[in-house]
Amino acid sequence: MPQAPSDLTCQNNFDGSVTIGWAYGAETPSSFDVLVDGRGSIANLGPDSRSITLRANTPFSFGRTSIVRVRTNLTPTWGATSSDSRSVTTITILWIGVARCG
Secondary structure (H helix, E strand, O other): OOOOOEEEEEEEOOOOOEEEEEEOOOOOOOEEEEEEOOOOEEEEEOOOOOEEEEOOOOOOOOOEEEEEEEEEEEEOOEEEEOOOOEEEEEEEEOOEEEEEEO
């Protein structure tokens, strides 16, 4: 059975982005997917990845809060999604924005 990423973290960055980090210590996966609000993957990362930087880039999403989770992919059809999640709030007006944890 595949093991899900754990211990998700969220760090605010000076440039208006956030870095989502996670721990994973099981069998080497083929990749990790970053999921936002339970939708399809917004990023597919290599097996050695343990973080991703996210930026606010959706126009006119003033005050939107999204839930970020990470999924381990052992094969294209076999994986496990973290039960742990982090909230990210984005404020964007005309493609200029800021992402913040929480």
